[in-house]
Amino acid sequence: MGENDKYQIRKIEIVDAVAFPLRYQRFGAQNPSLIHHHCLTPTSLNTPAARTNSTKLRANTRRAQHSQPLFTHCLVRLSTREQASSQEAKKQAMATALATVVVALFLAQIASAATLALYNRCGETVWPGIQPSAGKELLARGGLQLAPNRATSIRLPPGWSGRVWGRQGCKFDAAGRGRCATGDCGGTLYCNGAGGAPPATLAEITLASVPTAQDFYDVSLVDGYNIPIVMTPVHGSGAHCVPAGCVSDLNSFCPAGLAVRGGEGNRVVGCRSACAAYGAPQYCCTGRFGSPQQCKPTTYSRLFKSACPKAYSYAYDDPTSILTCSAGASYVVTFCPRHR
Structure with a gap:
């Protein structure tokens, strides 16, 4: 203050x-x-x-x-109480204003193409990474910096698919070289097609290639967790066209064997998946566990699912986690959606 x-x-x-x-x-x-x-x-x-x-x-x-x-x-x-009330009012006003900005971004572009808006509600800077699927167009050079309470938008080509994640604790020099505490993509600001190092919360999307098809999207913890994310469809329709995401702070109760520490105070900055931590086939859904019938939820994936019921908790968590919208929808990915 x-x-x-x-x-x-x-x-x-x-x-x-x-x-x-x-x-x-x-x-x-x-x-x-x-x-x-x-x-x-x-x-x-x-x-x-x-x-x-x-x-x-x-x-x-x-x-x-x-x-x-x-x-x-x-x-x-x-008074101390009045100061807190004043700050809260300012934050609420900022949230409302930025929500309006995000909607305005959509209204300005929605008529001609689907749009992806990235909105940082965290109390610190987030560096979103964007990785296209094989053969799809690279967007925004694969990475950018997003200050607290700021939003930006990117036009999505028809049929585009890929993933978005948030990098935290990054330090880059003037040439864009550096490191991130979580979600790092090879030590550069612009990921240029590279993925983020686990653990990282992922927002994934595959847009419809024809107007009669559907978009598929989800928020995944299969590669672990580092930051709360919600993915919200705009101007879409369908019974399963609803927000996906993980709003809980998994870092606050991550099991010791999965926790990744770093940054100031050596705090928990990420929570690995059991597959990344232990590599066992039953956690990775590989080998004789390589099918939905054989690979079932584990103690660790149940913990993730309990905290984030609208996110993928393990590789075959499809029935409750993958969502669909009508073609032409746009999407808002919000980092730290509950932060004030």
């Missing part, structure tokens, strides 16, 4: 020179120790020189005791 968020200019009525100090104290009766005793004269509110103490103000108001009530503006230090 910035220093400016702790103060607010408020309008206060002055009846007379004697009453003003009392009125001023009553104004801050709930938190008298937090009141900042500086006021501004009504005639020059925006002038720094107008700031004066209550003694000077009493002298000015003494001349107006028999006139109509005088109002002044005081710079008041907000």
Whole structure:
């Protein structure tokens, strides 16, 4: 919270020179120790020189005791509760404004092509990575930087398919070389077709190639988890055209054997899949477990599914995780959808 968020200019009525100090104290009766005793004269509110103490103000108001009530503006230090309320209101306003921006992005482009909007609601910068499927067009050079509470949009070619994920804790030089704590794609800002290193939460999509077909999309934890993601269809239709995603913070209760630590304080920054952690066929759905009939949910995949019922928890989690929309839909991928 910035220093400016702790103060607010408020309008206060002055009846007379004697009453003003009392009125001023009553104004801050709930938190008298937090009141900042500086006021501004009504005639020059925006002038720094107008700031004066209550003694000077009493002298000015003494001349107006028999006139109509005088109002002044005081710079008041907000209580701790008021500061928190003010910050929350600002965040809600920001969220509403950015949601409007995302919708506007769609409305500007939806008529001619499907659009993918990326919206970062996290409290820190996210570096989205974009990997096309084999033979599909590379979009936005495969990666970009997205500051907190910012959104961007990318037009999707017909029939495009690929995946999107969020990289965190990245540091790049002027040439775009560096590293990310999670989701790194070979040490570059622009992934250029490379995928993200597990663990990484994935948003996957395959657009319809013809108008009569359907889009298929999902959010997957098969490669592990690093950041909450929700994928929301816009202007699509169908019984299964609903948001997909994982809004829970799996890092906060990731089993020790799956946890990946890094960054400041060596905190948990990602949660690996059991396949990546142990490599056993029953976790990877390989070998004699290479079919839906043989590869069943495990203790680890059940943990993921319990926390994120609208996301893929293991390779054959199709029935409850893959979603469809009518052709022509657009999609919003939101990072940290519950963050305020």
